[in-house]
Amino acid sequence: MSNRRDFMGIALGGFTALAGGIPALYAMKRSWDPLPSIKAAGFTEVDLTTISENELITEKWRGKPIFILKKSANMPQDPRDVVAGGARYHVSIGLCTHLGCIPAYFPSETKFKCACHGGEFDASGKNTFGPPPTPLVIPPFKVDGNKIVLGEAGPAYLEMQKAGIA
Amino acid sequence: MAHFEKASSITEWLDQRLALTTVKKVIALEYWIPKNINFLWAMGMVLAFTFALLVISGIFLLMYYQPSVDTAFDSVNYTLMSEVGFGWLWRHIHGVAASVVFLVIYIHMFTGIYYGSYKKGREIIWLSGMLLFIVFSAEAFSGYMLPWGQMSYWAGMVITNLFEGFSPDIAGGILNAPGLVEWIRGDYVPGQAFLSRFFMLHVLLLPLVIMALIALHFAALRIPHVNNQDGEEFDYHEAAKLYKEGNTKESKVIPFQPVFLSKDVFVLGVYLIFFFYLVFYHFNFAMDPVNFDPADGLKTPAHIYPEWYFLWSYEILRPFPKDPGLIAFGFAQMAFFLLPFLDKSDTVAPANRRGLFKYWFWIMIVDMIVLTVMGKLPPQGIWNHIGLVAAVVFIALFVALPWVTKNENRA
Known part of the structure; x- marks a missing residue:
C-alpha cells in the first residue's frame, strides 16, 4: 500500500x-x-556647441552620469571618439567599470581618476591603471548636426559596436 | 474528545490544555548547562536581547519612516529626529545596536572557534550560526539603504554592481549575466523600485528568516549540548541526575533556569551599561557624517567605505584586479562555513592546547584586525601592499587548515 x-x-x-x-x-x-515606464525612460539630447575644450561636462541619462569631453587638437585621437561638427568628443557612461563610482576628471593630466579604488582612465576613457577591467562604457548615441542624442543607436555607434569598442 | 477533570487553579487549567509545566521543564528548568564555562558563554543571550532591541526600536521607526526616494531622507532626519517624541531614542538604539550586534557576533564566533565548538556533533550549530551572520549582514546592508543618504545610495550602487559578475573574458563569460544588476535594482540605477524592495527585505522577509534561523540555532544546541572550557565530554543524564538528587556540588551541570540565567543576566547587565552609554553619549560612531547628505546619483563621495564590520571582507575584494577580487571575496564569505570540514582534528579543546592550531587561531585574529584597519584607509602606497599581504594570508590560512590540524590526531 x-x-x-x-x-x-x-x-x-x-x-x-x-x-x-x-x-x-x-x-x-x-x-x-524594471517597469516598462522605467525601461522606456526617454532619450537625452545634448547641445555640443556650448562645450569648451578639455572641460568635462556631465549629463544625466537614465539616472546615470554621462561624461562629455571635447578634445583639443593636441590630445591623442582614438577610434572611441565621437565626431560631431568637425570636433572630437569623448562620450561615456561616467561610472568606473570596477564597481561603479564616478571618476573625477583632472584637466591638467587629461586623466580620469576614481577615488574609490584608485582606478585611472585616459581622456579616451581607456583604463590605464588600477582595478578597472575595461574602458569606460560608451552609451548608445546618435550624432545629429551639433547635437548628440543619448539612448538612440546611430550609424557611428553601430560601427563602434561592430568594432567591439562600444 | 479527550477527558478533562475540573481544574482547581489557573495553572492546572492551563496545564491540562497546554502542558505548560512540561514545556517549562524542557526549555528551562531541566535544560542542562555545563558549570565549566565563563562569561563568553553569555554572548548568545546578549545577541538575542540585542535582536529584541532592534525589533522593538525598528517597530517605532517603521511608524514614521517613508520608503520613498523623495521623502525617506526627511522622514528620518527631520520627522523622526525633531518631531517625533523620543524618535531620536529609537533611531540611536537601532543604529548603535546594528553596529554593536556585529561586535558581539564576532566575539561569539571567535569564542566558538577558540574552544572548538563547531565540530564533533556541533556542525549544525556552526552552520546555522554562519547563516545567521550572512542574513544579519544582508539585514544591515538593506537597513543602511533606508535613510537614502549619500552613503546609502553609493553603497547600494557599489554592492549591487558586484552582481554584474565576471567580465566575459573569464570562464567564457559563464557567470556574466547581463541585466542581472538592473533586475536586482528594478532600474538602471538605485531608485524608487530599489528603495521599496530593500525596505520590504529589511522590515519583513529578512527578519522572518532571522527568527527562523534563531529557532534552528537553538534547536541544534539541544542534542550535542553547550561546549565547555575544556571541551570535556561527559554523561549529561548522570550529571542531571546528581543535580536533581541534590548533589549540586558534585554535578557538572546547572539548570538553565534559574541558575545559568542568573549568570547570563549579570553579563547582560554589564553589556547593557556599555550599550546605553553608547546610545546616549556616543551614538555618532554609528552615524556616518556622509550619510547626512541626501542621495545624489551624480556625485560620488570622496571615499566609499562600508561600516566597520564589513571592512575585512571589503579589503579582501579591494587589492586584487576585478575577477580574482570577486573570487577572493566569494572565498572569504564561504571560508568560515567550511571550518568544521577543514579542521581535520578530532580534538575539541581550547586553541592554546591544540599545537599548531594555536598559532593558526591567533594569526587569523590578527589578520582580520589588519584587514579591518586597511579597509578603512585610502587605497594608496604602502596600505595597498599591506592590504594585499593580509588578504593573501587570510586565504592561505584556510587553505592550510587541513594540514595544520591533521597532525593533532597522531599525538
Missing part, C-alpha cells in the same frame, strides 16, 4: 511544483523586473 501512497505523494508534489511552483517563480521574477 505504501507504494501507492508514495505514488500519490510524488504525483501531487510533482504537479504542485510544475503547475504551481514554476509559474509562481516566473511571476516573482517578473515582478522584480
Whole structure:
C-alpha cells in the first residue's frame, strides 16, 4: 500500500511544483523586473556647441552620469571618439567599470581618476591603471548636426559596436 | 474528545490544555548547562536581547519612516529626529545596536572557534550560526539603504554592481549575466523600485528568516549540548541526575533556569551599561557624517567605505584586479562555513592546547584586525601592499587548515 501512497505523494508534489511552483517563480521574477515606464525612460539630447575644450561636462541619462569631453587638437585621437561638427568628443557612461563610482576628471593630466579604488582612465576613457577591467562604457548615441542624442543607436555607434569598442 | 477533570487553579487549567509545566521543564528548568564555562558563554543571550532591541526600536521607526526616494531622507532626519517624541531614542538604539550586534557576533564566533565548538556533533550549530551572520549582514546592508543618504545610495550602487559578475573574458563569460544588476535594482540605477524592495527585505522577509534561523540555532544546541572550557565530554543524564538528587556540588551541570540565567543576566547587565552609554553619549560612531547628505546619483563621495564590520571582507575584494577580487571575496564569505570540514582534528579543546592550531587561531585574529584597519584607509602606497599581504594570508590560512590540524590526531 505504501507504494501507492508514495505514488500519490510524488504525483501531487510533482504537479504542485510544475503547475504551481514554476509559474509562481516566473511571476516573482517578473515582478522584480524594471517597469516598462522605467525601461522606456526617454532619450537625452545634448547641445555640443556650448562645450569648451578639455572641460568635462556631465549629463544625466537614465539616472546615470554621462561624461562629455571635447578634445583639443593636441590630445591623442582614438577610434572611441565621437565626431560631431568637425570636433572630437569623448562620450561615456561616467561610472568606473570596477564597481561603479564616478571618476573625477583632472584637466591638467587629461586623466580620469576614481577615488574609490584608485582606478585611472585616459581622456579616451581607456583604463590605464588600477582595478578597472575595461574602458569606460560608451552609451548608445546618435550624432545629429551639433547635437548628440543619448539612448538612440546611430550609424557611428553601430560601427563602434561592430568594432567591439562600444 | 479527550477527558478533562475540573481544574482547581489557573495553572492546572492551563496545564491540562497546554502542558505548560512540561514545556517549562524542557526549555528551562531541566535544560542542562555545563558549570565549566565563563562569561563568553553569555554572548548568545546578549545577541538575542540585542535582536529584541532592534525589533522593538525598528517597530517605532517603521511608524514614521517613508520608503520613498523623495521623502525617506526627511522622514528620518527631520520627522523622526525633531518631531517625533523620543524618535531620536529609537533611531540611536537601532543604529548603535546594528553596529554593536556585529561586535558581539564576532566575539561569539571567535569564542566558538577558540574552544572548538563547531565540530564533533556541533556542525549544525556552526552552520546555522554562519547563516545567521550572512542574513544579519544582508539585514544591515538593506537597513543602511533606508535613510537614502549619500552613503546609502553609493553603497547600494557599489554592492549591487558586484552582481554584474565576471567580465566575459573569464570562464567564457559563464557567470556574466547581463541585466542581472538592473533586475536586482528594478532600474538602471538605485531608485524608487530599489528603495521599496530593500525596505520590504529589511522590515519583513529578512527578519522572518532571522527568527527562523534563531529557532534552528537553538534547536541544534539541544542534542550535542553547550561546549565547555575544556571541551570535556561527559554523561549529561548522570550529571542531571546528581543535580536533581541534590548533589549540586558534585554535578557538572546547572539548570538553565534559574541558575545559568542568573549568570547570563549579570553579563547582560554589564553589556547593557556599555550599550546605553553608547546610545546616549556616543551614538555618532554609528552615524556616518556622509550619510547626512541626501542621495545624489551624480556625485560620488570622496571615499566609499562600508561600516566597520564589513571592512575585512571589503579589503579582501579591494587589492586584487576585478575577477580574482570577486573570487577572493566569494572565498572569504564561504571560508568560515567550511571550518568544521577543514579542521581535520578530532580534538575539541581550547586553541592554546591544540599545537599548531594555536598559532593558526591567533594569526587569523590578527589578520582580520589588519584587514579591518586597511579597509578603512585610502587605497594608496604602502596600505595597498599591506592590504594585499593580509588578504593573501587570510586565504592561505584556510587553505592550510587541513594540514595544520591533521597532525593533532597522531599525538
